[in-house]
Amino acid sequence: MLKLEGAVIRKGGFDLSADLEIAPGAKVAVIGPSGAGKSTLLEAIAGFQPLARGRVLWSGVDLSGVLPGKRPVAMLFQDGNLFPHLSARQNVRLGVEANRKLTSAEEARVAEALQRVGLKGLDDRRPAELSGGQQSRAALARVLVQSRDLLLLDEPFAALGPALKAEMLDLVAELAAESGATLLMVSHDPADARRIADQVVLVAEGRAHPPAATAAVLDNPPPALRAYLGAG
Amino acid sequence: MAERAQPVSLRPVATWPGTCAALLVALLVLGTLAAVAMRAEGGSGLGAADWSALRFTLIQASLSALFSVALAVPVARALARRRFFGRRVLITLLGAPFILPVIVAILGLLAVFGRSGWLSDLLSLVGLPPVQIYGLHGVVIAHVFFNLPLATRLILQGWQEIPAERFRLAAQLDAGPKAIWQLLEQPMLRQVLPGATAVIFAICLSSFAVALTLGGGPKATTLELAIYQAFHFDFDLGRAAILSGLQLGLTVMAALLALRVPVGEGFGGGLDRMVARWDGAGTGARIADTLWITFSALFLMLPLLAVFVSGAPGLLHLPASVWSATWVSIQVAVLSTLLLLLVALPMAASIALGRKGLGEIAGILGLAASPLVIGTGLFVMIYPVMDPVVLALPVTALVNMVMALPFALRILVPRIRQVMQQNARLALALDMRGRRVWAVVILPRCRAQIGFAAGLTAALSLGDLGVIALFADPEVATLPLQVYRLMGAYRMQAAEGAALLLFVLSMGAFWLLDRGGRFHAEA
Numbered sequence: 001m002l003k004l005e006g007a008v009i010r011k012g013g014f015d016l017s018a019d020l021e022i023a024p025g026a027k028v029a030v031i032g033p034s035g036a037g038k039s040t041l042l043e044a045i046a047g048f049q050p051l052a053r054g055r056v057l058w059s060g061v062d063l064s065g066v067l068p069g070k071r072p073v074a075m076l077f078q079d080g081n082l083f084p085h086l087s088a089r090q091n092v093r094l095g096v097e098a099n100r101k102l103t104s105a106e107e108a109r110v111a112e113a114l115q116r117v118g119l120k121g122l123d124d125r126r127p128a129e130l131s132g133g134q135q136s137r138a139a140l141a142r143v144l145v146q147s148r149d150l151l152l153l154d155e156p157f158a159a160l161g162p163a164l165k166a167e168m169l170d171l172v173a174e175l176a177a178e179s180g181a182t183l184l185m186v187s188h189d190p191a192d193a194r195r196i197a198d199q200v201v202l203v204a205e206g207r208a209h210p211p212a213a214t215a216a217v218l219d220n221p222p223p224a225l226r227a228y229l230g231a232g
Numbered sequence: 233m234a235e236r237a238q239p240v241s242l243r244p245v246a247t248w249p250g251t252c253a254a255l256l257v258a259l260l261v262l263g264t265l266a267a268v269a270m271r272a273e274g275g276s277g278l279g280a281a282d283w284s285a286l287r288f289t290l291i292q293a294s295l296s297a298l299f300s301v302a303l304a305v306p307v308a309r310a311l312a313r314r315r316f317f318g319r320r321v322l323i324t325l326l327g328a329p330f331i332l333p334v335i336v337a338i339l340g341l342l343a344v345f346g347r348s349g350w351l352s353d354l355l356s357l358v359g360l361p362p363v364q365i366y367g368l369h370g371v372v373i374a375h376v377f378f379n380l381p382l383a384t385r386l387i388l389q390g391w392q393e394i395p396a397e398r399f400r401l402a403a404q405l406d407a408g409p410k411a412i413w414q415l416l417e418q419p420m421l422r423q424v425l426p427g428a429t430a431v432i433f434a435i436c437l438s439s440f441a442v443a444l445t446l447g448g449g450p451k452a453t454t455l456e457l458a459i460y461q462a463f464h465f466d467f468d469l470g471r472a473a474i475l476s477g478l479q480l481g482l483t484v485m486a487a488l489l490a491l492r493v494p495v496g497e498g499f500g501g502g503l504d505r506m507v508a509r510w511d512g513a514g515t516g517a518r519i520a521d522t523l524w525i526t527f528s529a530l531f532l533m534l535p536l537l538a539v540f541v542s543g544a545p546g547l548l549h550l551p552a553s554v555w556s557a558t559w560v561s562i563q564v565a566v567l568s569t570l571l572l573l574l575v576a577l578p579m580a581a582s583i584a585l586g587r588k589g590l591g592e593i594a595g596i597l598g599l600a601a602s603p604l605v606i607g608t609g610l611f612v613m614i615y616p617v618m619d620p621v622v623l624a625l626p627v628t629a630l631v632n633m634v635m636a637l638p639f640a641l642r643i644l645v646p647r648i649r650q651v652m653q654q655n656a657r658l659a660l661a662l663d664m665r666g667r668r669v670w671a672v673v674i675l676p677r678c679r680a681q682i683g684f685a686a687g688l689t690a691a692l693s694l695g696d697l698g699v700i701a702l703f704a705d706p707e708v709a710t711l712p713l714q715v716y717r718l719m720g721a722y723r724m725q726a727a728e729g730a731a732l733l734l735f736v737l738s739m740g741a742f743w744l745l746d747r748g749g750r751f752h753a754e755a
Contacts, residue, residue, distance in 0.1 A: 046661065047660075048242065048657060048660070067242075067660070067663070068242070068657075068660045068661050068663075069660055069661060069662055069663020069664065070663060073661075074661070075661055077657060077658070080654050080655060080657065080658055081658065082658075083655060083658065083672070083673060083677075084654075084677075085676050085677050086672075086676075094662050094664070094672070095662065098659075098662040098663055098664035098665075098668060098672070099663070099664060099665050099668045146662075
């Protein structure tokens with residue numbers, strides 16, 4: 001279970017407080033107005049933003065002071081998810097182990113992950129030689145071999161067209177279901193949330209609300225969300 | 233997270249190696265100064281010759297800076313508003329004097345402006361006496377040769393930073409040359425000129441090789457040259473120390489001055505970009521621009537051409553001493569380049585990761601450090617323990633590294649900063665550790681910049697004629713020193729041949745390393 005206990009994140013004179021629990025294996029969409037702190041919330045869970053107060057716990061273990069790379073977290077950012085000078089395969093290898101050469105068993109896992117995301121045969125290309133969708137697939141293959149308990153997506157597919165984005169989200173949902181990982185994804189689009197998330201965390205007015213069932217929240221939005229979604 | 237310094241634990245590579253490297257460099261510069269200062273106590277105060285050296289240093293640096301900047305303004309304006317065949321080549325060529333060995337340029341200038349040079353030949357045709365290049369005006373001509381291109385690049389940058397929209401607006405308002413001057417050009421120049429003048433002034437203060445070859449004598453001796461003479465002819469360490477202190481005071485003041493006024497990079501890319509211009513279409517402006525471009529191209533290229541023309545015959549009969557000096561120079565350059573990478577890379581990473589203080593210290597030390605002062609200090613320190621001649625080559629490599637360091641940092645820091653902004657989070661998320669971050673991320677992504685910095689250092693080191701003159705005995709010489717010795721022995725053909733060799737060697741080293749870095753590198 002992921003637990004934020006009286007957490008306050010301070011970023012540039014702005015405070016975001018969070019007091020919530022997310023069940024293992026849940027698929028959660030983080031929604032809310034621009035600048036409300038959705039990305040900040042994910043960065044705090046991943047360890048890129050220090051907490052001003054409170055704690056982040058995973059399975060009862062306090063993660064404060066644990067470096068990002070040591071947390072049970074794999075995160076995809078809006079951009080910069082692949083090293084531009086390395087091939088797809090080299091990038092995925094780093095997900096297994098960034099600090100040494102891989103064993104042949106580990107190499108096999110890399111190949112398997114590349115095949116799973118549909119990049120077989122393209123693994124020697126650099127990101128610039130891949131399409132936007134293929135780049136996303138390579139990043140997902142890396143996340144797959146990282147096999148962490150928590151998968152955080154900070155709108156990594158924002159630059160893709162609607163159809164491609166839907167395809168990627170479905171792939172993410174499948175991968176998360178296969179591995180049983182807990183998924184948190186920032187989203188601007190309620191349709192994305194409906195598509196793969198069973199729960200929604202609303203971030204608005206300096207607060208990250210506890211998760212609620214997606215359909216219930218979106219069908220009957222609270223005032224803060226209604227203002228964001230517009231009349232309807 | 234891009235703007236603010238990272239929390240300590242979130243730096244993908246440690247900053248202490250860079251801090252240590254910076255401290256070592258500071259220790260070298262300040263430690264040698266302290267060694268000099270302790271030695272100076274026993275000195276006998278400043279004599280008339282020393283005062284005249286101080287006066288000459290200031291006069292030549294002021295004149296060189298003023299002439300370089302004054303001539304650069306019309307040249308930069310012409311380059312900014314004219315499109316012509318060879319414009320790109322000419323702008324690239326403006327970067328060349330930076331890595332051109334001083335002694336090579338001197339021989340080229342002598343061949344053009346010397347007593348029996350091309351200009352004198354031309355004058356004798358109409359019955360005029362030959363020109364005289366030795367003394368103050370020779371020193372100034374050489375400094376203008378080196379710094380006119382730098383000034384032009386700095387001012388051209390200012391011209392190109394005037395937004396294209398303003399030229400469009402001025403064209404719409406039908407602004408004439410006078411209005412454009414008042415509205416656009418004069419305000420820009422007022423910002424750019426003080427910085428350019430201050431930098432060139434600071435550079436010319438530390439002039440050694442130019443003064444050594446074209447100056448000399450009681451009337452044309454710079455402080456750096458006086459330090460060398462106190463050493464070489466009188467072996468008066470106390471006086472060398474006092475002069476060093478004086479020189480350092482001067483350069484620190486100039487460095488502080490130069491750092492107070494904003495200065496552009498001067499060797500950045502993008503200078504061959506054209507801004508659409510509608511002014512300067514009048515016949516007078518066209519003729520003036522053509523003349524300025526021709527003048528600057530001739531002034532820069534004729535001496536280089538002369539190096540080839542007069543050097544080629546001598547190239548076939550180079551004395552053995554030249555070849556052994558070449559080998560020595562290559563060793564020094566390789567050592568110097570390796571040292572530079574060892575110091576500059578960790579320092580650049582530390583600065584890029586938010587240790588701004590390091591960058592400022594490096595900037596001041598780089599401008600203020602004088603090779604001859606560091607050399608004197610090291611000599612004073614080594615002398616009681618062992619024969620300094622034994623350490624001549626490592627010391628030369630070390631001093632060359634310190635001289636190249638500020639330029640290398642200016643090349644490396646922006647790129648490492650950019651790579652960190654793009655990739656630091658990912659490296660952290662993958663739990664990649666210090667040395668792996670260097671091996672997997674920083675070094676491969678900065679290859680082009682590392683190659684450029686290494687090429688610059690190798691070329692500067694190959695061409696340096698400074699501290700080696702203090703330390704070397706008759707048996708050991710670098711190639712530039714050997715060229716100077718051949719000149720001193722009036723073996724001009726051998727000297728010119730060796731100068732051509734040196735020219736090819738330093739340009740080749742730069743080209744090789746710069747290309748090597750960019751070969752198959754990512755776009």
